[in-house]
Structure formats: C-alpha cells, structure tokens
Amino acid sequence: MKILIKSATIVNSKNTILADILIENGRIAKLDRNIKENADREIDAKDKFVLPGLIDLHAHLRTPGREDEEDLISGSCSAAKGGFTTILCMPNTNPCIDNEGVVEWIREESQKIGIVDIIPIGAITKERKGKELSEFGVLKKAGCLALSDDSDSIDDSYLFRRALEYAKMFNLLIISHCEDKNLSSQGAMRESLISAKYGMSSIPDIAETIRVFRDIEIAKYVNTKLHLAHISCKKSIELIRREKETFPYLTCETSPHYFILTVEDVEKSNFHANFKVNPPLGERNDVEEIRKAIKEGVIDCIATDHAPHSFAEKEAPFENAPFGFVGLELAFSLTYTYLVREKIISFNQLVEKLSYNPANILGLKDRGEIRKDAIADLIIVDVNKSWQVISKNLVSKSKNTPFLNSELMGLVELTIHQGKIVYEKPFFPSIDLSSGE
Amino acid sequence: MVEWTKKHILEIKDLTRQEMEVVFNLASSFKEVSQREVKKTPALRGKTVVNLFFENSTRTRTSFELAAKRLSADVLNFSSSTSSISKGESVVDTIKNLESYHPDILIIRIDTSACLKNFLNYTKASIINAGDGKNEHPTQALLDMFTVKEVKGKLENLNVLIVGDIMHSRVCRSNIFGFQKFSSKVRVCGPPAFIPFEFEKLGVDVFYDLDKAIEEVDVIIMLRIQRERQNLAYFSTLREYVENFSLTPQRLKRAKRDCIVMHPGPVNWDVEISSTLKDELHPLILKQVENGLAIRMAVLYLVGAEKRERKTLRK
Ligand SMILES: [Zn+2]
Numbered sequence: 099m100k101i102l103i104k105s106a107t108i109v110n111s112k113n114t115i116l117a118d119i120l121i122e123n124g125r126i127a128k129l130d131r132n133i134k135e136n137a138d139r140e141i142d143a144k145d146k147f148v149l150p151g152l153i154d155l156h157a158h159l160r161t162p163g164r165e166d167e168e169d170l171i172s173g174s175c176s177a178a179k180g181g182f183t184t185i186l187c188m189p190n191t192n193p194c195i196d197n198e199g200v201v202e203w204i205r206e207e208s209q210k211i212g213i214v215d216i217i218p219i220g221a222i223t224k225e226r227k228g229k230e231l232s233e234f235g236v237l238k239k240a241g242c243l244a245l246s247d248d249s250d251s252i253d254d255s256y257l258f259r260r261a262l263e264y265a266k267m268f269n270l271l272i273i274s275h276c277e278d279k280n281l282s283s284q285g286a287m288r289e290s291l292i293s294a295k296y297g298m299s300s301i302p303d304i305a306e307t308i309r310v311f312r313d314i315e316i317a318k319y320v321n322t323k324l325h326l327a328h329i330s331c332k333k334s335i336e337l338i339r340r341e342k343e344t345f346p347y348l349t350c351e352t353s354p355h356y357f358i359l360t361v362e363d364v365e366k367s368n369f370h371a372n373f374k375v376n377p378p379l380g381e382r383n384d385v386e387e388i389r390k391a392i393k394e395g396v397i398d399c400i401a402t403d404h405a406p407h408s409f410a411e412k413e414a415p416f417e418n419a420p421f422g423f424v425g426l427e428l429a430f431s432l433t434y435t436y437l438v439r440e441k442i443i444s445f446n447q448l449v450e451k452l453s454y455n456p457a458n459i460l461g462l463k464d465r466g467e468i469r470k471d472a473i474a475d476l477i478i479v480d481v482n483k484s485w486q487v488i489s490k491n492l493v494s495k496s497k498n499t500p501f502l503n504s505e506l507m508g509l510v511e512l513t514i515h516q517g518k519i520v521y522e523k524p525f526f527p528s529i530d531l532s533s534g535e
Numbered sequence: 536m537v538e539w540t541k542k543h544i545l546e547i548k549d550l551t552r553q554e555m556e557v558v559f560n561l562a563s564s565f566k567e568v569s570q571r572e573v574k575k576t577p578a579l580r581g582k583t584v585v586n587l588f589f590e591n592s593t594r595t596r597t598s599f600e601l602a603a604k605r606l607s608a609d610v611l612n613f614s615s616s617t618s619s620i621s622k623g624e625s626v627v628d629t630i631k632n633l634e635s636y637h638p639d640i641l642i643i644r645i646d647t648s649a650c651l652k653n654f655l656n657y658t659k660a661s662i663i664n665a666g667d668g669k670n671e672h673p674t675q676a677l678l679d680m681f682t683v684k685e686v687k688g689k690l691e692n693l694n695v696l697i698v699g700d701i702m703h704s705r706v707c708r709s710n711i712f713g714f715q716k717f718s719s720k721v722r723v724c725g726p727p728a729f730i731p732f733e734f735e736k737l738g739v740d741v742f743y744d745l746d747k748a749i750e751e752v753d754v755i756i757m758l759r760i761q762r763e764r765q766n767l768a769y770f771s772t773l774r775e776y777v778e779n780f781s782l783t784p785q786r787l788k789r790a791k792r793d794c795i796v797m798h799p800g801p802v803n804w805d806v807e808i809s810s811t812l813k814d815e816l817h818p819l820i821l822k823q824v825e826n827g828l829a830i831r832m833a834v835l836y837l838v839g840a841e842k843r844e845r846k847t848l849r850k
Contacts (some may be wrong), residue, residue, distance in 0.1 A: 294731035295548075296649040297669025297708055302732075368652035413627045415650030417668060 102137035111450035124517035151183025151475030156401035163192030371419030406496030434508035602831035676709030699758030
C-alpha cells in the first residue's frame with residue numbers, strides 16, 4: 099500500500115516544513131516538494147497539519163483483568179482516535195505484567211489488532227508488591243523498554259536503589275510514581291482550603307515532592323536514568339528544575355489535567371468522582387508552574403495517565419471512588435487548546451512533548467519525527483475544528499473524564515500507523531466497531 | 536417572613552441568615568406543639584420520609600423519625616446494617632432502588648464527605664443531610680444555634696469556641712458557617728493535627744492553648760473525641776489530651792460568667808468535660824435534645840409541606 103500525502107504542513111519538534119509525503123512499506127519513503135507518484139491513496143492535506151504519531155508513556159489498559167473497563171481493541175482505538183501510534187501500558191493488571199508470558203501476550207494480541215504499537219511496562223517487583231525484583235532481563239527480551247510499579251510505588255529505599263542498579267545493567271528505564279503513601283494516607287483530594295472546608299480527606303503536595311527528592315538522590319547515587327511520572331505540583335518542579343542542571347539522566351512527564359484543572363474545579367463539580375485523580379489536582383500556582391516548566395523544558399513530556407474506570411465505580415461518593423481519568427482521546431486537543439492556543443508553547447513544542455521526547459526517552463530512534471526512512475506513524479490534524487467531549491462519542495470503554503461536555507480545539511482526522519490508515523474520522527477501517535457518531 | 540425556596544437541606548454553607556431564622560421561628564412553634572396533649576400535626580400526611588442511614592446513629596435517626604411522625608409522615612427506616620449495602624450493593628444503587636417507593640424526603644447519614652449533591656441526580660426527593668462524612672451536620676448546628684438563641688436571646692456578636700477534633704467534625708464545620716452568618720466570631724482549639732489546613736482562612740481564630748482560647752467566650756461547644764485517633768498519632772495519650780483540652784471548672788471560670796457549654800453528645804465524661812461539671816451542664820445538653828426534635832420538625836416541614844400549607848402556619 100502506497101499513500102501519498104499532498105501539500106502537508108509537517109510539524110516536527112524542531113522544524114515546520116511544507117512537503118509531500120510518500121509512504122511505502124510502512125516507512126516514509128520520500129519527503130519532498132511535489133512528489134509525482136502513483137499511489138493507492140492520495141490525501142490532500144492542504145490547510146491541515148501533519149505530525150509524527152503521538153507517543154504515550156503512561157496508559158492503563160486494564161487488560162488482562164478488567165476488560166469491562168478497557169481491552170486491547172478499545173484501548174487501541176481510543177489511542178488512534180487521539181493521535182497516538184505508540185503507547186506504553188502500566189503493569190497494574192491482573193495477572194500483573196511481571197513476567198514474559200503477559201508481555202508477549204499483550205505484544206502479540208496488539209500486533210494482531212494492528213492499530214497502535216502497545217509496549218507493556220514491566221513491573222519492577224513481582225506482583226508490584228515491593229518485595230522481590232522481577233526478572234528485568236527476561237522482561238526486556240520479551241519487549242519491555244521501561245519498568246514501573248506505578249501507584250504501588252516502592253517505599254523501601256534499599257529496594258528502590260537495587261532496582262535502579264539492576265535496571266542500569268539492562269539499560270531499562272525506571273518510571274517512578276512519586277508518592278509517600280504514609281503522607282497521602284488515603285486522601286481523596288489535594289490538601290487545601292477546599293478540602294478543609296468540606297472535611298474531605300486530603301493529600302498534601304509534599305507526599306509527591308518528598309518522593310521526588312528521594313528518587314532523584316538515589317538515581318544520582320547510582321548514576322542511572324530515571325523518569326518521574328505525572329508531576330503535579332510546584333514544589334516538585336522546583337526540585338526537578340534544580341537537579342536537571344547537573345543530572346542529565348533525569349526526565350519527567352505531566353498530564354494535561356495538571357496544567358488545566360485545580361481544586362476549585364473539584365469543588366465546582368460538587369465533588370464528582372470524575373475529578374478524582376492521583377496525584378490529586380492542585381492549586382492555581384501549581385498549574386502556573388507546570389505550564390512554565392513545560393515551556394522551559396523542565397517537563398520533558400505530556401503523558402495521558404489514561405485510567406479507565408467503570409461508570410458505577412465513578413458514581414460512588416468522592417472519597418470512596420477510584421482515582422483516574424481517561425485521556426487518550428483528549429490529550430492532543432487539551433494540549434493544543436490550553437497550551438498552544440494560549441501561546442504558552444509553540445506547535446513544535448507540542449510535538450516535542452507528545453512525540454519526539456517520549457521517543458527519545460525510550461530510545462526509539464525510528465519514530466517521534468517525520469523524516470525519510472522513519473516508521474510511517476503520523477497523524478493529520480485540523481486545528482481550526484472544535485469538538486465537544488461527549489461520552490457516547492468516546493471509543494474508550496470508560497467515560498470517566500472531568501472534561502465531559504467541554505469544547506476543545508484541534509481534531510485528529512487521520513492516523514497512520516506503520517504505513518496503514520488505522521483511523522479516518524470517524525472510522526477504524528481495519529475494525530468493525532461502531533464509533534457511535 | 537421570607538418565602539422558603541430550598542428543596543434540600545444539604546449544608547449550612549448554602550443557607551442564608553434569613554433562611555436559618557425561618558427555621559428557628561418555625562422550631563419555636565413546633566416546640567409548643569410538643570408540649571400539647573396531642574403532639575401530632577397533619578402537615579406531612581401522605582408523605583413518605585426515608586431515614587437512610589449508611590452509618591449508625593441511633594440518636595440522630597430517632598430524632599428525625601420522631602420529628603417525621605409528629606408531622607404525620609410515613610417513615611421508612613433503612614440502615615446499612617439491615618440493608619443490602621452489607622450485601623455489596625452500592626450507595627447509589629440503594630438510592631436508585633428506593634425511587635420505586637416515590638419517597639418525598641430522604642434523610643441521609645453517610646460516612647463520606649460532601650457526596651450528597653451528586654446524589655440529587657438519582658432521586659426526585661428532597662434530601663436532608665443528617666451528617667455527611669466530615670463535611671456537615673446542618674440540623675445539629677441549627678439546633679445548637681437555636682439553643683444559644685433561646686438562652687442568650689441572640690446569635691449576633693458572640694464569641695463561640697469549639698474545642699477538640701475539629702478536623703473530623705461535621706458538627707464543627709456546620710456551626711462555624713452558621714455562627715459566622717450571624718456575625719459571631721468563632722475560635723477553634725485543639726492539638727495542631729486536629730486543625731485542618733489553612734483553616735484560619737475561613738475566618739476562624741486558631742488556638743492550641745485552651746486556657747487562652749476560653750477567655751471572654753460566650754459559647755463553648757465541646758466535640759466528642761474518638762479514641763482511635765490516638766493510634767494515628769493525632770495526639771499522644773488520652774491522659775495528656777485530657778490535661779490540655781478537657782473542660783474543667785477552673786478553666787470554665789476564665790470564660791464569660793454567663794458562658795454556656797454544649798456538646799453534640801454522647802459525652803465522654805472526664806475526657807472532653809470533667810464530670811464535676813455534670814450537674815451544671817446536663818440540663819442544657821438535655822435541652823439540646825429537645826430542641827433537636829423541634830429543629831428537625833421545622834426542616835422536614837419546610838422541605839416537605841405543600842406551599843399552601845406552609846402559609847397557614849405563619850402567624
Ligand atoms: Zn501513577
């Protein structure tokens with residue numbers, strides 16, 4: 099299958115170029131002005147932008163174990179619809195992704211589906227129990243590039259040090275969810291005047307920052323790479339900014355909700371569980387600092403922390419409901435609407451945060467940029483189109499997002515993965531799935 | 536008298552001073568009814584009131600039940616220990632299922648904070664908050680304020696001191712918002728772990744020293760201490776807690792001469808309050824119980840009675 103994209107305005111992290119793109123054998127075969135070539139499909143991208151496929155370092159696909167909330171098909175479709183072509187899925191599944199069997203199964207199944215590249219994140223410790231290290235080498239051979247226990251973050255500093263040392267030997271990336279669970283002590287929202295006013299059990303921001311400090315110190319001591327997940331507060335940013343000046347192996351991500359929403363939005367929702375996430379939404383000055391850190395490059399990437407939950411689970415009282423938002427279908431538009439349109443970052447920086455840097459952090463040299471010979475993972479977006487977040491139009495099996503009914507700018511119209519059109523609004527050509535539109 | 540428009544009683548935060556005054560006036564008239572030979576009025580005849588208690592509280596539930604019965608409503612008691620909640624049914628499912636009885640008023644007690652406004656999506660009934668987690672307990676605050684008003688003759692410009700576990704107290708939060716709306720000043724006193732984050736920003740004065748906090752106060756509300764808190768290091772030993780935060784006759788002398796002391800009950804004598812004060816303070820605590828009934832009749836009436844009937848009761 100040959101695809102020719104005409105008159106594309108190509109947005110890479112470092113440049114914007116006007117060219118035609120010829121895709122052949124799953125790769126970008128040619129990148130030039132006025133390509134004359136007979137293709138199976140010619141797409142006119144005039145007035146649209148072509149971006150490298152987005153890469154998400156942090157998604158929960160609930161499979162195996164909670165296929166009622168998300169499975170590999172719905173997760174793949176949700177990703178492709180949101181412009182993602184590569185996603186990393188967290189190991190808090192049942193069974194846990196702590197052995198080669200589960201890794202290989204997810205790899206094979208997702209390749210059969212063929213909509214996006216799903217790369218499992220292996221658990222650092224067996225069953226994420228924080229006791230014994232899993233077999234890093236075996237996980238790597240099976241296809242893992244990164245390891246994390248995510249929200250079951252490792253409290254034992256000795257074990258965390260050993261994990262970083264062992265990961266260094268296999269050149270695996272450790273992704274740390276920074277939370278001192280003694281301090282967060284079953285809180286439901288950020289400790290704030292609002293939590294005080296409503297007697298809401300709460301999590302202080304230092305529960306994150308203290309762990310950021312510990313993890314960086316251990317990584318520096320071991321002298322190995324460390325990636326910090328979903329950074330949410332000003333204090334953590336200040337620490338990371340300072341450490342990054344001297345420690346080059348440190349990278350971090352945030353998620354769209356942390357540069358948009360605050361505790362006041364939690365109050366305005368009357369404490370709807372669709373506003374409950376971990377780490378919790380912060381104050382206005384946290385939002386400002388995160389925006390600044392994204393702009394400066396202190397924050398390397400934007401990850402979704404896509405966390406599907408059933409409707410019933412999110413109907414529960416705020417304090418009893420589980421944490422997390424779905425985000426794969428929203429991350430691009432949220433970043434475009436709240437950062438690019440508000441002129442906090444450029445469109446190129448959006449590509450850097452959502453594609454180029456994640457590829458780099460994972461050491462994936464064949465993606466993250468539109469150039470000759472790269473994998474043909476790319477998306478066509480219309481930034482002048484707005485759309486409304488409506489639950490029935492989300493293809494994820496779960497609809498738990500605080501952005502329901504919001505109007506967002508920037509629409510992914512077409513997603514190409516490995517040279518194949520996997521999503522063309524509103525259809526997924528390779529799959530029989532009514533998109534609900 | 537202002538026209539009553541609220542369908543629900545969820546938080547004192549949402550009530551105006553005028554609305555609270557309406558409740559107090561009505562409670563006074565219901566108190567009279569309670570002193571009559573025949574204590575029932577037909578105001579809620581034909582209405583269904585459900586006591587939906589996801590957390591145990593015999594005292595509050597009994598008070599609401601009696602209030603509803605005095606207004607001639609049909610009362611259904613539904614508590615978590617006897618219900619399908621214990622069989623894994625969710626709180627929201629329970630509310631949805633109760634809709635088939637077409638209840639007019641749901642009185643809800645639950646252990647999670649600030650969850651009631653989202654429940655409004657699942658029922659057509661009025662909701663009265665009988666305590667939601669650590670958020671609010673509006674009828675308790677209304678009865679506390681009503682009691683103060685009866686004794687002091689006013690609610691304005693008083694110094695109100697609340698002592699103890701401020702953090703976990705819905706009674707405390709409701710009283711703070713209530714008294715503040717009458718331009719009274721509220722002080723809170725307890726060990727720092729019991730004082731919520733940035734609490735001064737709510738306009739309350741924070742004290743750790745009860746001897747200082749008590750000076751010049753008109754009203755003291757002593758909160759019940761849950762002994763489990765000790766295990767979570769909110770304070771050290773109960774002995775030390777008592778030494779610092781128990782109300783003793785000596786401490787009480789530092790307050791204004793006509794200072795009154797209230798407690799949402801049940802009192803742990805010799806923990807929150809020295810038992811030597813029992814005889815002196817007990818009558819007011821009993822008065823609180825009596826006033827609780829009148830206040831609950833008033834709020835049930837206001838959210839439940841037909842508009843037409845509400846007018847006939849005005850004097
Ligand atoms: Zn996490």
